[in-house]
Amino acid sequence: MASVFHNQTIWIVGASTGMGESLARALAKEGAVLYLSARSQDKLDRLVQELGSQHTALALDVSDISACAKVVADIQHSTTRLDRVIFMAALYEPTRIADITPEQFRRMVDVNLVGAFHIVSAVLPWMRQNQKGQISLCGSIAGYRGLPKGQPYSATKAALINFTESLRSEEREYGLDIKLISPGFVRTPLTDKNSFDMPMIIEADTAARAILKGLESSRFEVAFPWLFTCLMKVLRLLPYGIYFSVTRRMI
Ligand SMILES: NC(=O)c1ccc[n+]([C@@H]2O[C@H](COP(=O)([O-])OP(=O)(O)OC[C@H]3O[C@@H](n4cnc5c(N)ncnc54)[C@H](OP(=O)(O)O)[C@@H]3O)[C@@H](O)[C@H]2O)c1
Numbered sequence: 001m002a003s004v005f006h007n008q009t010i011w012i013v014g015a016s017t018g019m020g021e022s023l024a025r026a027l028a029k030e031g032a033v034l035y036l037s038a039r040s041q042d043k044l045d046r047l048v049q050e051l052g053s054q055h056t057a058l059a060l061d062v063s064d065i066s067a068c069a070k071v072v073a074d075i076q077h078s079t080t081r082l083d084r085v086i087f088m089a090a091l092y093e094p095t096r097i098a099d100i101t102p103e104q105f106r107r108m109v110d111v112n113l114v115g116a117f118h119i120v121s122a123v124l125p126w127m128r129q130n131q132k133g134q135i136s137l138c139g140s141i142a143g144y145r146g147l148p149k150g151q152p153y154s155a156t157k158a159a160l161i162n163f164t165e166s167l168r169s170e171e172r173e174y175g176l177d178i179k180l181i182s183p184g185f186v187r188t189p190l191t192d193k194n195s196f197d198m199p200m201i202i203e204a205d206t207a208a209r210a211i212l213k214g215l216e217s218s219r220f221e222v223a224f225p226w227l228f229t230c231l232m233k234v235l236r237l238l239p240y241g242i243y244f245s246v247t248r249r250m251i
Helices: 018-029 041-051 065-078 102-130 153-174 204-216 226-237 240-250
Strands: 009-013 033-037 084-087 134-138 177-183 221-224
Touching: 009 018, 018 033, 018 041, 018 204, 033 041, 033 065, 065 102, 084 102, 084 204, 102 134, 102 153, 134 153, 134 204, 153 177, 177 204, 204 221, 221 226
Parallel strands: 009 033, 009 084, 084 134, 134 177, 177 221
Antiparallel strands: none
């Protein structure tokens, strides 16, 4: 039986490394036609060379709204429909709040949160017109609650979760499927920056397989690995007194 992704046009934003890159490989294997974006043109070109000339590299910085609109216009020139958009782009620095510069803070908000809005607003009119399509935004279990040494990354992910919930509520009537991707720890260039032991960490290829399965399902949240995300959800329910005694131990 042909894969549901076969011949689908899919735009992956944040495809040059990590989970986005693994997703590109997995979706290409399923027969999807891919548009791949991130800032690093060289890495995207190499990936297209590896995956085949039916795929296209379109470099952009998601914090630049006109660059996002231009890439969508370029995609519209080469295809009549866009089946799925997967937003994986993010910046992360493991830093204590006292050590973050205002520039670092702004940059992370601009990429992780405002960047997601730029991508969504660039594709929404087109997808609404087609009354079909799926938009998946990558949050994180780090957005479930405020964790030590994770700001403003955790705050951007908490806001992204909230944003995606609203998007899901608003866009259902236009026939659009909105999904929230919630990974636990995954070995990628992003987590290579962590100096602590990451519980239940998985490889990027395993994460990509879990995401593909989730995109096919009717569930809103694509959370993995299952056990770790369940534990983090329990942490989310704890009253502040107990929660802060847990985070004190983390520090
Ligand atoms: N790894 C984990 O444990 C984990 C856990 C939970 C959630 N996540 C989330 O999963 C997603 C993928 O992360 P990853 O772990 O695979 O990290 P990664 O390897 O660092 O990938 C991040 C991607 O975002 C792109 N990017 C960064 N800034 C950008 C910008 N301004 N414009 C366009 N693209 C930009 C990067 O490419 P360029 O540098 O070429 O632009 C890269 O392709 C992120 O949303 C992350 O927050 C990761």
